[in-house]
Amino acid sequence: MNSELIEALNQIEKEKSISKDILLEAIENSLVAACKNHFGKADNIKVNINRSTGEVAVFQERVIVEKVEDSVTEIALAEAVLKYPRNDIGDIVNIEVTPKNFGRIAAQKAKQVVVQKIREEERKVLFNQYYEREKDVVTGIVQRYVGNNVSINLGKVDAVLTENEQVKGERFKPTDRIKLYLLEVKDTTKGPKITVSRTHPELVKRLFEAEVTEVKDGTVEIKSISREAGSRTKMAVYTNNPDVDPVGACVGLNGARVNAIVNELRGEKIDIINWNDDPAILIENALSPAKVVSVDVNVEEKSAKVVVPDYQLSLAIGKEGQNARLAARLTGYKIDIKSESQVTE
Secondary structure (H helix, E strand, C coil), rough: HHHHHHHHHHHHHHHCCCCCCHHHHHHHHHHHHHHHHHHCCCCEEEEECCCCCCCCCEEEEEEEEEHHHHHHCCCEEHHHHHCCCCCCCEEEEEECCCCCCCCHHHHHHHHHHHHHHHHHHHHHHHHHHCCCCCCCCCCCCEEEEEEEEEEEEECCCEEEHHHHHHCCCCCCCCCCCCEEEEEEEECCCCCCCEEECCCHHHHHHHHHHCCCCHHHHEEEEEEEEEEEECEEEEEEEEEECHHHHHHHHHHHHHEEEEHHHHCCCCCCEEEEEEECCCCHHHHEEEEECCCCCCCECCCCCCEEEECCHHHHHHHHHHHHHHHHHHHHHHHCCEEEEEEHHHHHC
């Protein structure tokens, strides 16, 4: 069993990247617990497995005393001096007490521990692998609907797309490949529990980072984003480089870049505007495609009064107020929109 154990652990270390020392320590700890049945207590027991040969030895820590009252934890000075001449009363000596049938017990325990440890380590590796990708975009394959939730396969693990994180009206078929925002990764005894989202504004941001080189390398910065998933997103972009058009970079030649993202989001409209540190200009840009006559900003109250031409009022407000609502979220300002004739009245 001894050489076979070391050989098996070497193989596991090579194939599964689980340290042999971690496995041996776990086996030693489990054998200490097993010793409790044999010796009545395991507080002073140490188990040592030779890292090269796999030989198992059990040692009992005993305190040298004048008169023994507990033979499990103490050893008489007269006996100790014969075996350990350089020790005195109060010193601790390690005495080998390996039981005769301990090889069989060790073999059984080793098998149990190794199987359990492999599961734990594989679970830990999986958790770390996906935890590192938290708040990033992953590609998943739709498996099935479980009630109103969708089970998504991410490769080595399944994720849950809950009803709250689904875009209203979006339906999937099994084997559909979709992009998802990795919302949260939790460690559980059954492996990592992963929640993903199709509605999060960061999904759009990450898709632009993947699609647009200038965003990925930091030349173009996405300053703000507001989204009503499945319908429309507004995004404000900025660059320090005078030779780069941030909106043009995100739109791409003939709209190629933005269209790739629109297709991924199944037709969701995306408005890309220029960011400006002047809130009046930013608000005017944010209300695009509507034309604006004037913007009166109250910085302290974070509010703005906007005047638009009469024929642009419905466009500025948008269907069910969507354009104004997204512009307000994008800029962080409460926006009150009036037409020229309303202001005159």
